[in-house]
Amino acid sequence: MNEMAPLLQTAKPVVLLVDDSEDILDYLAHDFRRKYQTYTARDGNAAIATMQREEIQLVVSDVMMPKMDGFELCEKIKSSPGLSHIPVILLTAKNTYQSKIQGLKLGADAYIEKPFSLDHLHVQMDNLLENRMKLKESFAKSPLAHINSPGYSKEEELFWKQLTATILENLQDAALDVEKIALLMHMSKATLYRKMKTTSGMSPSDVINLTRLRKSAELMTAGNFRINEVAKEVGYTYPAQFRRNFQKQFRMTPAEYIEKVRSATRIR
Known part of the structure; x- marks a missing residue:
């Protein structure tokens, strides 16, 4: 899978998927390409590099990854003046209360435990994207x-x-x-x-x-x-x-x- 090129060339919402498992990236990207223009990255460092080049509107990231995990990625996004506006959804197999609190404290906009349904993930994504769109529409009203x-x-x-x-x-x-x-x-x-x-x-x-x-x-x-x-x-x-x-x-x-x-x- 090409981590640098979008999977869609349309005006659809632009989403970045981050996971060190190529199987999961392929699975989610195959599903997402119906609704979103999708970029992928195998770790947090690659994700940040993509976000500095492209106008990403939403990040969906696994937590457990090498080099830079999802928590670190979320913290970097939310503490960066140029990226802090981008919503972040964290996906994790950790279902402990403390893990969820940690993600939310770092600024995650949603925290979804594995295994999850694609319908649930889509609802969370669409709600965050819709809220951002409403804010844009009200900006010049x-x-x-x-x-x-x-x-x-x-x-x-x-x-x-x-x-x-x-x-x-x-x-x-x-x-x-x-x-x-x-x-x-x-x-x-x-x-x-x-x-x-x-x-x-x-x-x-x-x-x-x-x-x-x-x-x-x-x-x-x-x-x-x-x-x-x-x-x-x-x-x-x-x-x-x-x-x-x-x-x-x-x-x-x-x-x-x-x-x-x-x-x-x-x-x-």
Whole structure:
């Protein structure tokens, strides 16, 4: 089995299977390829290498493996700024209470004891993937929404707070891009891009633009600026472009948003 190539070339969810048994990898991969784009790795080191190259959305890993076991792999994933957002399911023959507690303490999102049914595993996988998708969908839903949902980990919240602060501090730079942000956050461009894309479902340029628009909504809510002044304050050179982007993002014009805020204030 080729550990480096995906078993599917589709837009299906991207899953990484990790197990030192080639028979188990073949068995699970054969089942998974119906629903997921699947990568495989024989140990934790190979898994980390794959995750640094590919946009993995979920990891399913055995616990008992050579070189780096599933517990160590889970700990590395959850402690890495570029990977901590990825859900991890641990599979183990250890059915002791202490073993389960250890896995959950290390940040595992689910812990399944062997032998397990494939239906049970699929339900766990689909639930985790669906929850991540809902978080992505809610990310850009509201002009004043922020990543503070219980579905995000503390590491993710910290990452987005740092990212948002970095963008806001450089908001008037119309040329702000992922390279500049990566430099300011002391991260590689590839790691930052992957983290932003897999967490929010948006490209870095879209995240930067959304941050500009959310800030503009805050300014208009406060009522301290006219629309043209707001556009300049958040880094738009042309107010007309700001109006188009705001309407496209939030399905209302800046003027309609201001009226909505005023109406809500009058009702109170």
